Amino acid sequence: MTGTPDRGSARQFYYRFLVELWGAEPARRAQLAAELVTDDFAIRRGGHDDPARGPRALLGLVExxxxxxxxxxxxxxxxxxxxxxxxxxxxxxxxSYSGGLPGARAPEGARVAFSGLDLVRLADGRAAEYWVSSDADHLMRQLQVEG
Known part of the structure; x- marks a missing residue:
């Protein structure tokens, strides 16, 4: 997929980027991240860029x-x-919350749900930039994080 991707290939890419990657076994995630993003892939969130780049950035976010x-x-x-x-x-x-988030008072096992929007720029069939905007405030309320 070089140049402008067609709709079908863009849809297939995004399905792999979101659903397949998040659903993958931990041992498979690094390989998928390497297939899905460019070496200089960047995550952009709330005006702040993640300092990590490439597959390591995506893998870090998911893990x-x-x-x-x-x-x-x-x-x-x-x-x-x-x-x-x-x-x-x-x-x-x-x-299901498994614990470990500083300040969270929700019990382990508490079910949470939150939504977000993604914007992904593709280059040669892989993600080069990723803007993610999620309802983190809603998630934090569910996890009973104050502040």
Whole structure:
């Protein structure tokens, strides 16, 4: 997929980027991240760029969250919508809190759900930039984090 991706390939890519990666066994995640993102891939969140780059950045994001939740299910609610080299979609994350988040008072096993929007810029069939905006405030309320 070089140049502007067609709708079908962009949809397939996003499914792998979101659903397949989050649902993968931990041993498979590094390989998937390497297949899905460029070496200089960047995560952009709330005006702050993650200092990590490439597959390591994506893997870190997924593994950090996977360490806090069991029974993770990530689904695509709307989209993905492709326009040129950009792909956008709305998703919902659900899981059972497994503990470990500083300040969280929710009991282990508490079910949580929150949604977000992704915007991904593709380059040569892989993600080069990733903007994610999620309802983290809603998640923090469910985990009973004050502040």
């Amino acid at each position: 950090h969250s996977a360490a806090l939740f069991d029974d993770i299910d990530v689904r695509i609610d709307q989209g993905p919508i492709a326009d040129g080299d950009m792909v956008a979609a709305r998703w919902t994350f659900t899981g």
